[in-house]
Amino acid sequence: MAFKLYPLLTLILGLGVAGLLTFLQLNSFWSGEILVPAVPDGSPAAPWPDPGTPPVNRVAVRPGHPGLKVSNRTTQPLRLVLMSRKGSTYQEPVHWDFATGEGEQEGLQLALPDGSFQLVSGDVLMAFALDGSRRYWGPYVVGSTPRPIKVNDQGEWQLTLQP
Secondary structure (H helix, E strand, O other), X not given: OHHHHHHHHHHHHHHHHHHHHHHHHHHXXXXXXXXOOEOOOOOEOOOOOOOOOOOOXXXXXXXXXXXXXXXXXXXXXXXXXXXXXXXXXXXXXXXXXXXXXXXXXXXEEOOEOOEOOOOOOOOEEEEEEOOOOOOEEEEEEOOOOOOOEEOOOOOOEEEEEOO
């Protein structure tokens, strides 16, 4: 008889603990006392940023400044990776993510957090689909492949990614 009661007691105890935890969570929600986790130094963590405020790391790019404009005319979200050449070696790659069709008409001027940048001959650009389709565009070697296209003598380049 004791053997048959064991699963029943375990079920009742489990349901009781689950009910108590649910009650405590709902009670803190209804009372408005949502718990904010503490960071290691003991101070409360910073709240989520207000969606209406612009991101802090936004970079202002002057119109007509040399650099790279990218148009994503594909049906996939993309990641564009740049490997900048410095002498005979390449620097740490940087990347930008683009939504489907982002910059489709005129292109988006790319910049780095410390300001804009300028492509030089030998820099390598690659684009990868972020939707799991395993599609890619490139590699494009600046000055060696047909893309990107040099727009003017001030060093402006245009890369249009198409399906």
